[in-house]
Structure formats: structure tokens, C-alpha cells
Amino acid sequence: MSDQVTTNEIMDFLKENMMTRDEIVETFQTKLDASASESRIIEHVDRFAKLHETLDQELVMLRSKYDRLEERLDLVEAKLGITI
Numbered sequence: 001m002s003d004q005v006t007t008n009e010i011m012d013f014l015k016e017n018m019m020t021r022d023e024i025v026e027t028f029q030t031k032l033d034a035s036a037s038e039s040r041i042i043e044h045v046d047r048f049a050k051l052h053e054t055l056d057q058e059l060v061m062l063r064s065k066y067d068r069l070e071e072r073l074d075l076v077e078a079k080l081g082i083t084i
Helices: 007-017 021-080
Strands: none
Touching: none
16 A cells, blocks of 8 residues: 555545635634624623722712711711600
């Protein structure tokens, strides 16, 4: 048995595996589109995470403000002798 490859075998291989220029462009364009979609998804997730972080910070500040107002109200009620 010979280890040499014949021209016909090479031609058959090329016919089965060869891509045209248009097929190559389409394949890479599909991969680029998928990559762009992935980038957009990551960008949206990052923006959502930042929004969540900002909202958490706002909540902490509002809770602190609420606590301060409640302490002041308790002080005013005490001075006026009002109990609820």
C-alpha cells in the first residue's frame, strides 16, 4: 500500500472541504455578529449592575435620612409631651 496521495484524492478532499469566498465572508460575518451581540449583552448587564449598585447606595442614604428624621420627631414629641 502506498503512502502517496493521488491527485484525485486531493481533488475529492477539496470538493468536500473547500469554501467559496462568499461562504468564508458569511461565516466570519456570522461570528462577528455573534461577537457583537455578546458585547451588547455584556454592556447591558454591566449597566444593570451599575444601576443596581447605585440604587443600593441610594437606599442606604434614604434609610439613614429616615432614621435621622425619626430621631428628631421623637425629640420633638418628647419636648411637647406627645406620645403615640
